[in-house]
Structures are given as structure tokens and as C-alpha cells.
Amino acid sequence: MTAFEQMPNTHPQGQWLRRLLQGSRSILINVLLLTLPVVVIIQGMSLVRVWLYQEQDALYFHAYRDTATNSAFMVAILILCLFYIHSLRSGIRGWQESxxxxxxxxxxxxxxxxxxxxxxxxxxxxxIVHSPFYSLGVERIHSWNDVQSISVSYAIGEEDELFNGTYSFHFQDGTSLEIWKSGGMNTQSLQTVDREAIKRGIPFYTSTPLSDQAVNMLKERGWTMEQQHFITELFQRPTNTP
Incomplete structure (x- = not known):
């Protein structure tokens, strides 16, 4: 028996502390029960995706995060969480009803x-391989020779706190693929891909020049000097079009 359990019920401070501890423990357990399946699903899907699709010589591999994919994933997670909560409330005997x-x-x-x-x-x-959300089991494959040009742009998020950069391949068949924001790519991976593009001499242009506001935001929001230098160089790179 703990010291708090031994404390008399008539003691106001003891009752308050006991209720606080019991409430905190209950909240923690509920949070763990709710977050555990979400974490398992996310990590499990990531591992399965790598196991099924990633090649050994890949410069970059990641889930594609366009609007459709993100929306579908959120809907699926919501449904699974509601089913999970209902199953917990119904108990083992009520799983058939759930x-x-x-x-x-x-x-x-x-x-x-x-x-x-x-x-x-x-x-x-x-x-460059892209498996779109709407085409289950179908890959869109382009060789580097199919890349007609590359463009970069950016947008600053709400309250000037988020730098959303885009790095888009434009292919000879008229299609395009954005890999920085939608591809979940960090600056280190983007540098690796960009070096490959530079090595191949692919035409490049900036559709949104980097403003002073954006430069200051990068300095103030915790971006490393290496990241700042790369992004600044990327957006100030001379236009190279055919």
C-alpha cells in the first residue's frame, strides 16, 4: 500500500493528490492504448513498403505524400481507431458485434x-519510379534521359513558420513529378538527387526566386548552415534551359 493510499480520506490535500494521480494514470493508459495501434500501422506499412519495393541501389525511396494519399491514409486511420475504441469498450465477448x-x-x-x-x-x-495512389500496382517509370527540365519553387506556410519547397521533374511525355514536398524528402536526400541531375546536365530553372523574407525565415527557424547554404544556392542557381 502506497503512502497516498494510507492517507486518510478526510485530508483534503490527500484526496486531491490521490484523484490527480489516478486521473493521470488513467489518461496515460488511454493515450497509450489509442496511439499504439496508430504507431504499429505506420511503422508496419513503412517496413512492408521497403521490403516490397525498395531496391538496393536506390538514391532515394519514400512514401509519396500527395493530397490524395494523405487524405486516404487519414480516413483509414480514423476508421481503424474508431473500430479499435469500440472493440475495447465492447470487450472480448463483443468483438463480433464490433x-x-x-x-x-x-x-x-x-x-x-x-x-x-x-x-x-x-x-x-x-x-525515376513513381507509383501513383490511383494506379494500384502500376509504376510510372522514366529514365533520366526522359527528364526534359527541373524546376524549383517554394511557399511560406501560415505565420511565416514553414518553408515548403518543391523540386519537380518535367518529362518529355508532358508529365511531371514533384519529389521534395510530396516525396517527403529532406535536404540531404535532395542534395543527392540534385547532384545526379547536375551531373547529367539537365536544364534547370527557378519558378519562384528566393525572397529576403524566405532567407531570414531559414535563419530564424533552426535550419542548419549547410541546409541554408544548399537551399540558397539551389534557388539562386543560374537558369539553364534548352
Whole structure:
């Protein structure tokens, strides 16, 4: 028996502390129960995606995060969380009722998760592979020779706190692929891909020149000197068009 449990019920401070500890413990348990399946799903899908699709010589591989993919993933997570919460409340004996009530949402969730899992971008020294969300099992493959040009741009998020950069491949067939923001790419990976593009002499242009406001934001928001130098050089690079 703990000291708080031995404390008399008539002691106001003891009652307050006991309730606080019990409430905190209950909140912590609930948070763990709710976040655990989400973490397991996210990490599990990431590991499965790498196991299924990533090649050994990839310069970059990541889930593709366009609007459709993000929206589908959030819907799937919401449905699974609601089913999980209902199952916890119903108990082991009520799992059949939970399954019956959530049968249709779960039936929708399975193909959504499959499409999210199959949505990725992979770049190696030979080709650029994009598996779109809407094309399950279909890859769009372009060689580096298919890249007609590369463009970069950026936008500053709400309250000038977020720098959203884009790095887009424009292919000879008229399609394009953005890999920085939607590809979940950090600056180190972007440097690796950009070096490959420079080595191949691919035409390059900046559609949104870097403003003084953007430069100051990079300095004030915790970007490293190496990151600042790369981004500044990237957006101030002379235009190289055919």
C-alpha cells in the first residue's frame, strides 16, 4: 500500500493528490492504448513498403505524400481507431458485434491502405519510379534521359513558420513529378538527387526566386548552415534551359 493510499480520506490535500494521480494514470493508459495501434500501422506499412519495393541501389525511396494519399491514409486511420475504441469498450465477448457494425468501413479501409502502401517514389542512377495512389500496382517509370527540365519553387506556410519547397521533374511525355514536398524528402536526400541531375546536365530553372523574407525565415527557424547554404544556392542557381 502506497503512502497516498494510507492517507486518510478526510485530508483534503490527500484526496486531491490521490484523484490527480489516478486521473493521470488513467489518461496515460488511454493515450497509450489509442496511439499504439496508430504507431504499429505506420511503422508496419513503412517496413512492408521497403521490403516490397525498395531496391538496393536506390538514391532515394519514400512514401509519396500527395493530397490524395494523405487524405486516404487519414480516413483509414480514423476508421481503424474508431473500430479499435469500440472493440475495447465492447470487450472480448463483443468483438463480433464490433466487426458487424464496422464491416463496411473496414471493407473500405483495406483497399485504401493497399493503395497508400503502393504509393511511393524511388530514384536510382538509372531511372525515376513513381507509383501513383490511383494506379494500384502500376509504376510510372522514366529514365533520366526522359527528364526534359527541373524546376524549383517554394511557399511560406501560415505565420511565416514553414518553408515548403518543391523540386519537380518535367518529362518529355508532358508529365511531371514533384519529389521534395510530396516525396517527403529532406535536404540531404535532395542534395543527392540534385547532384545526379547536375551531373547529367539537365536544364534547370527557378519558378519562384528566393525572397529576403524566405532567407531570414531559414535563419530564424533552426535550419542548419549547410541546409541554408544548399537551399540558397539551389534557388539562386543560374537558369539553364534548352
Amino acid at each position: 466487426l458487424r457494425r464496422f464491416f463496411f468501413p473496414l471493407a473500405v479501409t483495406i483497399p485504401l491502405l493497399a493503395m497508400v502502401l503502393d504509393s511511393y517514389v524511388m530514384i536510382n542512377e538509372h531511372e
